[in-house]
Amino acid sequence: MGSYYLPSVSQNRCWEKGWNVEALRRAKAERALVGQRGRVGRARINWVAYMLVAPALLAWMLFNIYPMVRGVTMAFQDYRFLYPETANLFGSFNAIDNFVEMFHDRMFGASLIVSLKYTAMYLPAIVILPVIVASLIAQLTMGRLASFFRVVVYMPAVVPIAAAMLVWRKLYDPNFGYLNVIIGSLLGHKVDILWLGSKLALSSIAIASLWKGFGYNTLLFLIGIYGINRELYDAGAVDGCTGLKSWWYITLPLLKPIFALILVLNAGIMGVTEQAMIMTSGGPGDATLTTGLYLWRVAFQFGDMRMGYAAAVGLSLGLVSAILSGIIFRVMRTERA
Amino acid sequence: MTALSDRPSSAGLAWLRTSVLKRRLGQWLLIIALVGVTVICLLPIVWVLSSSFKLRQELYQATPSLIVRNPSLENYRFILNELPEIPEMFKNAMVLCGMVMVGKLVLATLAAYPLARMDFPGRDALFLTFVLSIFIPRAGGLMATYELLDFLHLRNSIPGLAFFWIGHLTTPIFIMRQTFRALPREVEDAARIDGANTLQVILRVALPMSTTGMVVVALNEFVFHWGEYLTAYTMIDDTSKYPIGVGIALVRGWGTTFTSQMTATYGAESAGYLLCIAPVLIIFILLQKWFIRGLSEGILKF
Numbered sequence: 091m092g093s094y095y096l097p098s099v100s101q102n103r104c105w106e107k108g109w110n111v112e113a114l115r116r117a118k119a120e121r122a123l124v125g126q127r128g129r130v131g132r133a134r135i136n137w138v139a140y141m142l143v144a145p146a147l148l149a150w151m152l153f154n155i156y157p158m159v160r161g162v163t164m165a166f167q168d169y170r171f172l173y174p175e176t177a178n179l180f181g182s183f184n185a186i187d188n189f190v191e192m193f194h195d196r197m198f199g200a201s202l203i204v205s206l207k208y209t210a211m212y213l214p215a216i217v218i219l220p221v222i223v224a225s226l227i228a229q230l231t232m233g234r235l236a237s238f239f240r241v242v243v244y245m246p247a248v249v250p251i252a253a254a255m256l257v258w259r260k261l262y263d264p265n266f267g268y269l270n271v272i273i274g275s276l277l278g279h280k281v282d283i284l285w286l287g288s289k290l291a292l293s294s295i296a297i298a299s300l301w302k303g304f305g306y307n308t309l310l311f312l313i314g315i316y317g318i319n320r321e322l323y324d325a326g327a328v329d330g331c332t333g334l335k336s337w338w339y340i341t342l343p344l345l346k347p348i349f350a351l352i353l354v355l356n357a358g359i360m361g362v363t364e365q366a367m368i369m370t371s372g373g374p375g376d377a378t379l380t381t382g383l384y385l386w387r388v389a390f391q392f393g394d395m396r397m398g399y400a401a402a403v404g405l406s407l408g409l410v411s412a413i414l415s416g417i418i419f420r421v422m423r424t425e426r427a
Numbered sequence: 428m429t430a431l432s433d434r435p436s437s438a439g440l441a442w443l444r445t446s447v448l449k450r451r452l453g454q455w456l457l458i459i460a461l462v463g464v465t466v467i468c469l470l471p472i473v474w475v476l477s478s479s480f481k482l483r484q485e486l487y488q489a490t491p492s493l494i495v496r497n498p499s500l501e502n503y504r505f506i507l508n509e510l511p512e513i514p515e516m517f518k519n520a521m522v523l524c525g526m527v528m529v530g531k532l533v534l535a536t537l538a539a540y541p542l543a544r545m546d547f548p549g550r551d552a553l554f555l556t557f558v559l560s561i562f563i564p565r566a567g568g569l570m571a572t573y574e575l576l577d578f579l580h581l582r583n584s585i586p587g588l589a590f591f592w593i594g595h596l597t598t599p600i601f602i603m604r605q606t607f608r609a610l611p612r613e614v615e616d617a618a619r620i621d622g623a624n625t626l627q628v629i630l631r632v633a634l635p636m637s638t639t640g641m642v643v644v645a646l647n648e649f650v651f652h653w654g655e656y657l658t659a660y661t662m663i664d665d666t667s668k669y670p671i672g673v674g675i676a677l678v679r680g681w682g683t684t685f686t687s688q689m690t691a692t693y694g695a696e697s698a699g700y701l702l703c704i705a706p707v708l709i710i711f712i713l714l715q716k717w718f719i720r721g722l723s724e725g726i727l728k729f
Contacts, residue, residue: 135548138625139541143553146538147594153594154560157575161567162516164574167596170572223464229457231543241715242465245472247720248711250654250672253703257471260478263518266486301471306722307524313723354562364656389570395576401567408565415562 116261165189165405171389171400176398184337198403200376201384204292205360208380211296213216213359217352220304223310235409240312244305251302255368258298286370287378295365306350313343313349316382350422357411357418361385361404381407472704478697479503486693503700512667512674513699519585520670523659524652526589528645535644536637540629542600543607543613552664554604561597569661576662583664591662594650599644602721605642607633643721646714653707675703 094421127331130168160179168176168184192198223243232237246254261269262285275279287292326336363382366372372379372387381403460482473493478486480498541547571589573582580586610633618632635640652670659673666677670671679698711718 098605135728136541136545139545139547139550142541142625142629143538144433146534146600147553149590150557150560150596151594153572153575153591154596157568157571158560158563158565160571160575161565164567165572169570177574177624223461226457226461226464231454232463235458239461239465240719241712242468243556244715244718245708245711246468248650248654248703248707249472250675250707251656252654252672252676253700256676257700260693260696261471261474268470285617301467305468309719309722311717335588353525368656386569386657386661390573397567404567404570408567412563 109132161401162405163219164401166400166402169396169401173394178296182398184398188399189406190372191399192406197376197379198381198385201379201381204377204379205362206382208292208296208362211293212299212362213353213356216298216303216307216356217349220307220352221311221342221349223304223306224315225341227308227312228315240309243303246302247305249302251364252282252368254302255295255298255365257288258294258301259369262294277285286360286374288374291361291370291378295369298369299365301360302346310352311345314345318344340344346422353418354415357415358407360410361407429712438515444661459468472708475697475700475704479693479701481694483694502694503702505695506678506698506702510678511701513671514672516669516674517702518673519668520653520672523585523589523592523670524649526586527592528648530562530589530593531596531648532641532644533600534593535596535603536629536634536641539600539603539632540607540625544612544633545606547626554600557597557600572658573661582662583668585663585668585670587700588662590661592655598647600646603637603640606637610636618708639720640716642717646710646717647721649710650707650718652675671703 098193143264165188166185167329168182168187170176180400186393190200227239227243230239251259261267263281263282264270264286267285269283269285270283273283284290290416322340322344323336324333327342361382362380363386366383370378372383384405385400387409388403389397390396477493479502480495480500481496482499482501485496516678542550558662576582576587576591579587581590614636615628615632618628623631654672655670656673659670663669663673666674678696
C-alpha cells in the first residue's frame, strides 16, 4: 500500500527524472526519524522524544514510584501521623523496632493466620475454577453461545467491589437473604446457615470475592486457549490423545504462561483488605481481621495513626508476595525449558 | 472417513451417526454446565434488581421470590429524593473517572508514541521499568500516598485523587504503544515529508488511526475507577466527597433512619446498589467486545 501514501507534490516530477521514488522517500523519512527498524550506530539524543515522555514520566515517578520507595523507608520509622514531631521524612528512625514489635504483636499473628487461611481457600479456587470454565466455553461449537457466556462470566468483574460485597452480604443475611432460601428449597427443608457467623464468615468472603474475581481469569485463560494452534490437537488425536487426555496433556501445559500471570497478579492476596472491610469489618470478633485490614486500621483508624508500624507490616507482606512471585517465575521457567 | 471410501458400509454410517449424536450430547451437557455457571454469575444481580422494585410486604415474606408481583419505583424515589448525597456521589464518581480518563489518555499517548516509534537512548530501559513496576507489590504504598497527598494538599479532594491515579500509567502506555506499533509506518513518514512536526504527526495522523487503543484504555479506566474502593476511602474524609463506589456502603446507615412508610431498608439499599452497578454494567454490555480486547492487548502481552 506504500506508494498510495506518497506525497503528491514531488511524485510526478521524480518519476520524470527517473528517480527511485521509494528509495528517496525512505531516505528522507529515515533522516527525519531514526526508527524501530533497527539502530544505525548509537541512538541520537532526541529531545522531542524526551519532552513527550517527560510529563508521563514525572507523574509516574511522583505518584507511583515515589510512594513505593517511601513506603519502604517509612517502615523503619516510628511514624505517627498525628504527632508532627514523628511525622516527617527524615526523623524518628527506629531501625528495626517495628519488625521486632511485629513478633510480639498478638493481633498481627492472629491476622496473619486469617490471611493465610483466606489465601489457602481463595488462591487455588481462583486458578482452578476459571481454567475449567474457560475450557468448557472453548469447547462450544456455536460462536454466538460462546460469546454470550463470555459476557456473562465477565459481568461480575465490572461490578464495583463495594456493591458486590454489599449485595453478597444481603444474600448471606440469615433472615431475609436469598441464599438460605435457595438452599432450603433445594434440600426441601428450611435451613438456617449463619453465613457471616464466626465459623463461616471468612469462607463467605472468599466465595463472594471468587464470584467477582473469576470472570477476569476465565477470560485470560480463554484467550490463551483460543491462541493454541488447532493442529496440535489433530496431531495429538493421531496418537490417541483425545478428550480429557488432550486437555490434560496439550491444553494445560500450553496455558502455563497464563497460570504464571494469574498467580503473580494474585500474589498480593495476603494483603486482602477491602472485602473484609466492607462485608464484615473484620468481625464477628476478629474472625475476618486479615493482615491487610489490620494494617489499615493501625495506619488510619487506631489512636495516633501509626503509619510507620503499618508500613513495616505492609513491607513484610510485600516481601512474602514478592518471594512467591519469584518462585512462581522460577518454577514456570524451568518447566518450560 | 469410512463413509467416503469406495463402498459406504452400513456399519460405517452407523458409527458416523453415533459420533455425531455423541458430539451433540456433549454440546448439550456443556451448555447445561455453563447455564449453571451463568445462574451463579447473574443471581446476585437479578436478585438485587428484583428486590429494588419490591415493597415492604413482599420483601419480608417468609419465602421471597425473584419475581416481583407489585413492582414499585418507591425505593428509587426514596433513594434519589431523600438521600441527596447519592446524586452528589454520582457526580463525584463521574468527575473522578472523567479526569482520570482524560489525563491518562493525554499523558499515555504522548509518552507511548516516542516509545513506539522514535529512537533515543534509554528507550527500551524506560519501557521495561514502566512495565515491570506493575509487578512490584505496593507494600507501604497507601501510607506513603497519604503522606504525599497530604503534603501536596491533594488529600480529601476528588481532583487530588484523580491526579494521584493519573500517575498510574503502565497499562495505558502499554496499550497505546502496541496500538502505535501496529499502524502502517508509511503514513507517518509521508506526513513528515510534508513537513509535519512530531506533535502534528501524533495528533493528526497517528491518533485518528488509534481510536481502538484509546477506547480500550478509556473503558478499562472507567470501570476500574468507578469501582475503586480502598484508596478513595482512605484519602477522602468527607462523605459528601465520596465517589459512588465508596459512598454506596453508607446507604445502610441512612436506610435505618428513613421515615417513609412505604419503603423498607432492604429495598432502598437494593435500589442504591443497583444505581451504583448500572452505569458500568450497561457500558459493559453495550461495549463488551472492547473489554475482551483490552485484556488480550493489555495484560496478556506483558
